[in-house]
Amino acid sequence: MVKLLVRDRETIQEAVRRFRKLVERSGIKKEMRRREFYEKPSETNRRARLRAERRNKRTRMLSR
Structure with a gap:
């Protein structure tokens, strides 16, 4: 509480x-x-999975 x-x-x-x-x-x-x-739990999980995939893709691109 503010x-x-x-x-x-x-x-x-x-x-x-x-x-x-x-x-x-x-x-x-x-x-x-x-x-x-x-938001359905499946949508929450999907969003988290996509966020993780993007994060992994970025780290792979930077490590090259």
Whole structure:
């Protein structure tokens, strides 16, 4: 959970900007996007497999 204390002499715009950065860094936005729609376990596994294949392909290309 992200908590933000508004500092003395801090404008609302500055506080909102700091809040957005805190939310971004904590990964809440990413988590919300990921959970927005249900994803079948097979799709999750497929995505992980494809990510691993791409990673392996890159490492093979770099090691040549």
